[in-house]
Amino acid sequence: AQKITQTQPGMFVQEKEAVTLDCTYDTSDQSYGLFWYKQPSSGEMIFLIYQGSYDEQNATEGRYSLNFQKARKSANLVISASQLGDSAMYFCAMREITGGFKTIFGAGTRLFVKA
Amino acid sequence: KAGVTQTPRYLIKTRGQQVTLSCSPISGHRSVSWYQQTPGQGLQFLFEYFSETQRNKGNFPGRFSGRQFSNSRSEMNVSTLELGDSALYLCASSTGQGYSYEQYFGPGTRLTVT
Numbered sequence: 158a159q160k161i162t163q164t165q166p167g168m169f170v171q172e173k174e175a176v177t178l179d180c181t182y183d184t185s186d187q188s189y190g191l192f193w194y195k196q197p198s199s200g201e202m203i204f205l206i207y208q209g210s211y212d213e214q215n216a217t218e219g220r221y222s223l224n225f226q227k228a229r230k231s232a233n234l235v236i237s238a239s240q241l242g243d244s245a246m247y248f249c250a251m252r253e254i255t256g257g258f259k260t261i262f263g264a265g266t267r268l269f270v271k272a
Numbered sequence: 273k274a275g276v277t278q279t280p281r282y283l284i285k286t287r288g289q290q291v292t293l294s295c296s297p298i299s300g301h302r303s304v305s306w307y308q309q310t311p312g313q314g315l316q317f318l319f320e321y322f323s324e325t326q327r328n329k330g331n332f333p334g335r336f337s338g339r340q341f342s343n344s345r346s347e348m349n350v351s352t353l354e355l356g357d358s359a360l361y362l363c364a365s366s367t368g369q370g371y372s373y374e375q376y377f378g379p380g381t382r383l384t385v386t
Binding site: 188189190192194199200201202203204207209210248252253254256257258259260261262263264265 | 305307314315317320327328330360362364369370371372373374375376377378379380382
């Protein structure tokens, strides 16, 4: 069974608009961490934002926010005021205690920002 | 602070050969993980080292091995290369090993097996 599901292979957004990238996860652990990474065409993965399973507030980092809905096992990334430089692959990931903390990545969503 | 560095950046090998990839983590980071990224399989976890000990291993054959040195630098080795080993190999480091530690990635080594 997929641990991390990203159902949007590709998405388009107009520059300066907000966009939501979906992520659902599956775990039976109570303690886990959720992450979003960005991978531009250059290939290097860039850490964007982290949400812990016990965090009651949604995480925010600049233009990035994580919409965490624990009961639905959902951890969507919201990018506000999209910029052309936001065009990239975005990966949702989870680290859980079961399995020894290895990071599991989703298949990714490719975001295209239009001028 | 310098980021994660990986060498070499590009590599072309022939089927049957072996290859060693190197990763230097961010100073102070003790955990190093390796991932294989391919268009078909996405990002797959290879192994994770923490304080010179392998703490976790993904579902890869024994041809894939790694180690970590006392200065936290890590190497991974692939023996008897197959065409399917062509991929981007990413190394990531973090300060600790728990579920809350974000990872910082290197630029990757792109391996092509012919």
